[in-house]
Amino acid sequence: MTQLTERRRERTRAGVPRPRRGSAPDGTRRAVPGRHRPGHVPAWLAAPSLAGLALMLVYPTLFVVALAVTKSSLARPLQRFTGTDNLVEAWESLAFAGSLVRSVVFAVVAALAATLIGVLLALLLHARGTRFGVVGTILLLPLVTPPVMVGVAWKLMLAPVGGAFGGVFSALGFPGANPLGDGVGAFSALVVMHVWQWTPLVTLLVFAALLGVPGELREAAALDGAGAFRSFTNVVWPVVAPNVFSVLLLELVIGLKVFDLVAVVTQGGPGVSTIVAGFEIFRTGMRGSYEIGTAAAQTLVFGLVVGVLTTAVTLLRARAVKADR
């Protein structure tokens, strides 16, 4: 031990760099037969993960691509190669192009609203203390309610005859209001239901992030005279921003995947007003036409749209992380 310490001191005095682990005393790399270099993970250990990935991601993707370029029905997939016919069919169908727009609008609006409200609620909860408490737990209730039940409950409440909101609408000066009866109203109602259900997720995750903001920084900011708003924008936000963008991304994905609410509350109607991409893919493949090939082509196009959208948010998050560092 003493000799080792002495040797290190001599090297330091002579300006000789400390040999790295696995290197010979002269600094050259040393091959140790039968042993792996410390800190190095052999590539073959990744094989199970890669196999799992191939099974769960690559294979289904290839299968969807195969369906998309072949004449495929629910009963008879992969009948013959048809090139881009399914894409054309998808694009020319009554509701698909519009459903992409509706999906994006739905997801963006709902994600922004849920994130904004969720962050505000998290800040309010955090202002009360570091415990989530009973109020926080109650706020989480919508999150643990099955989406189908959320849809059923809201549909009953908004029913034009005998619905619980009938009195509320009358009190507000809109007797006989029927949000689900027209296109814009039904779409907006779905956004509200979705935000109601998924805002608690934002609250929960952002609250956890707020707990990670160093108390000393807040105290220092307060000592320097920063008010609540300044303290939030200059101290809290830089720390929690990456988390908030992560949650936004999550909310965006959840919004793009919305299906249950549409299926239960509006069935895509009235007309095609609330047909989002996921529901249209279901309609094409599983209801009525059973055209799995066209549904697969729609899935690929929708996947592309999802990719573009999520990439944009991911880039925003990366910028936030960089700024934080």
Place this chain on the structure above:
Amino acid sequence: MPATPRTPVSVPRSSTSRLLASRRRVLSGALGVGALAATGTLTACGEGAAASGLAAQKAVDLQGATLKLMVNQPHVLAFTELLGTKFTEEFGGKLEVTAIPYDQLTSKQILDVQGGDGEFDVFDYFYFGLGELVEAGALVDLTEWIGANDEIATDDFLPSIYDPYTLIDGKRYGLPFDGDTHVLYYNAEVFQRYGVEPPRTWDEYDAAAEKITKDSGGAVHGAIVEGQQVPMILGCSFINRLAGYGGTLVDADGRPAFAGEEGLAALQHLIDVSPHALPTPLQTGFDQANSAFLSGQGAMLDTWTDLGLKAQDPSSSKIVDKWGVVTLPVGGRNTTPRTALDAGFGLGVSSASGQQDKAAAFVQWATNQENNLLLASTAGSGIDPARTSVLDADSYAEAAGKATDVIREGLDGTPLAWPNQQGAPKALQDLVDQLALAIQGKTPPQAALDEAAQSWEKTLG
């Protein structure tokens, strides 16, 4: 009643279908990877309708049998509490019933066979999905079995439904189970209160709906129009009116014929009645419509014939003895009432069943005169007569009460049948999509019908 002892026969377990399904799955998977490079025909799936391997002329013992059934959700009571109980009493067997929402029934049945699960023995199928099921090879061809089995008494099935419910390209794939037609129910008390007579024409229907809604200050809606955007709901409402105006869905050559004068009048009627109907027709499905009528919130409803049984059930109805029923109104130049075969179900044998003989024997048993009478006479079963002898039976008339004559008139006549060949579900969905856009005001009625007709040309050929 105990079952008559029968000679048990050895039923060879038909594993062919399971093997085919497994092979199809494997091939599909392999082709999924290699399809991009492949050219020409890649067909690996769907062997068409399964050939019948049934012991056509042998008695099959259902004693102690356990059968798995996939059924339409509104029929669940018929299969569980009525047929299920009776099956256990007669045979000591068991029915395992899985109920599926009506808008997913056909796809679930296709997937059960094509997906390789082969979990079910008997399918309760929509007749307009029959062509899709046959194309998917999901149903056993029962032609020879039916022909060799006199006990089925096929001549007793209502002629108006027997072929549409079971026949595709000259082959039979099931037996009629639920003879569905629509009639017009009305709230007699409300009619009396507002001085309205039961309508004989769609114009009178409009006038009655408007008067009741206005005079009641919206407390009662003059009409309940089922307009949920699925063929079984909005499709029925449109086709009822189409038949009433003297129109038809396809002409003698199989080409779409609903975009003419009669179809336009039918669609215009749906649009015109909307302001006076339970808000709003496009939001109104089967359950909402029935609830509104039985609770007295709506004065008229064109719907399935078994509503009369529910209307007389005090546990679910506030209008016991306060309702009436008439044939569907007529309109335009047509003066002869005509109903339509709205929805309607048959029972068939799954090609993936491992006990097809028993499944076929069950289909025969479930559709026999005695059971059809039991189901058609029981409120809440969702089943209407499929046999002439049941339609004419005194006990059925007693149960159906004042609706009996109207129901008989509809089923004994020439009700308008929906297409049942492959592509029919898509064609019907395309039609109701366009109808909904027209009712919503997004598309002019004639343009909507023309668009739907083009889709039918493309889909049905």
